Amino acid sequence: MSTARTVLVTGGNRGIGFAIAEEFVAAGHRVAVTARSGEGPVGSLTVRADVTDATSVDTAFTEVEAALGPVEVVVANAGITRDTLLMRMSEDDFTSVIDTNLSGAFRVVKRASKGMLKARFGRVVLISSVVGLYGSAGQVNYSASKSGLVGLARSVTRELGSRGITANVVAPGFIETEMTAVLPEPQQAEYKRTIPAGRFATPSEVARVVTWIAGDDAGYISGAVIPVDGGLGMGH
Numbered sequence: 082m083s084t085a086r087t088v089l090v091t092g093g094n095r096g097i098g099f100a101i102a103e104e105f106v107a108a109g110h111r112v113a114v115t116a117r118s119g120e121g122p123v124g125s126l127t128v129r130a131d132v133t134d135a136t137s138v139d140t141a142f143t144e145v146e147a148a149l150g151p152v153e154v155v156v157a158n159a160g161i162t163r164d165t166l167l168m169r170m171s172e173d174d175f176t177s178v179i180d181t182n183l184s185g186a187f188r189v190v191k192r193a194s195k196g197m198l199k200a201r202f203g204r205v206v207l208i209s210s211v212v213g214l215y216g217s218a219g220q221v222n223y224s225a226s227k228s229g230l231v232g233l234a235r236s237v238t239r240e241l242g243s244r245g246i247t248a249n250v251v252a253p254g255f256i257e258t259e260m261t262a263v264l265p266e267p268q269q270a271e272y273k274r275t276i277p278a279g280r281f282a283t284p285s286e287v288a289r290v291v292t293w294i295a296g297d298d299a300g301y302i303s304g305a306v307i308p309v310d311g312g313l314g315m316g317h
């Protein structure tokens with residue numbers, strides 16, 4: 082088993098974030114989640130935070146630090162979509178997705194880096210998407226936000242790599258969550274035809290990769306983009 086760590090997962094009240102928090106709890110870590118509504122899994126501490134607001138992120142970290150100690154592993158998972166074709170995409174459709182998915186991750190990682198630098202240890206995991214590097218019609222905003230996370234992780238790696246801090250990107254393909262449940266059935270079937278694995282993944286299949294990349298065995302992996310996409314994005 083990996084060393085028990087204090088872990089914070091953003092958006093841990095449902096979907097992939099919930100599964101990630103569950104997996105860390107099961108592995109014996111001290112786990113907190115941020116949520117705007119609802120709660121994280123049993124055994125985790127839930128704190129309120131909106132990642133579009135730096136003060137709210139700061140308050141959440143302070144609460145977690147008081148209850149569980151300095152955050153050693155941070156998983157920036159909170160994300161939204163506002164899909165529409167480029168010609169129809171409003172400025173607000175674009176900036177709100179960037180503000181949550183990319184600037185939100187920046188706020189969380191910046192706040193986490195304080196404690197990590199002091200401890201000379203940290204694991205930063207950013208939840209991106211296969212479409213960050215593959216591209217996706219109707220998702221100019223979302224895929225731009227998700228590819229931005231690669232630059233973020235790689236720059237953090239170069240800046241903080243010598244202080245025992247790693248930063249990696251996990252890039253899921255299609256995962257069975259509320260985000261994909263809203264897709265019309267024919268579209269889901271079409272996607273499944275293009276995925277070499279022929280199916281969507283469960284949230285726990287992503288969660289187990291996240292706990293591994295944050296664990297003791299992955300200390301020399303940094304700046305990597307780890308696909309969990311059934312082969313959909315090969316080479317991207």
Ligand SMILES: NC(=O)c1ccc[n+]([C@@H]2O[C@H](COP(=O)([O-])OP(=O)(O)OC[C@H]3O[C@@H](n4cnc5c(N)ncnc54)[C@H](OP(=O)(O)O)[C@@H]3O)[C@@H](O)[C@H]2O)c1
Nearest residue numbers: 092096097117118131132158159160210253255256258260
């Ligand atoms: N599902 C997929 O197929 C898939 C594929 C690739 C990548 N991803 C990525 O994986 C991550 C999780 O996706 P999911 O499918 O689990 O999505 P989800 O079920 O829609 O959950 C999204 C989570 O993000 C939180 N969130 C959204 N905006 C926030 C904000 N401003 N501040 C704080 N929290 C916020 C939500 O909180 P509330 O409950 O309060 O709204 C929720 O906990 C996302 O980054 C997504 O882009 C998903």
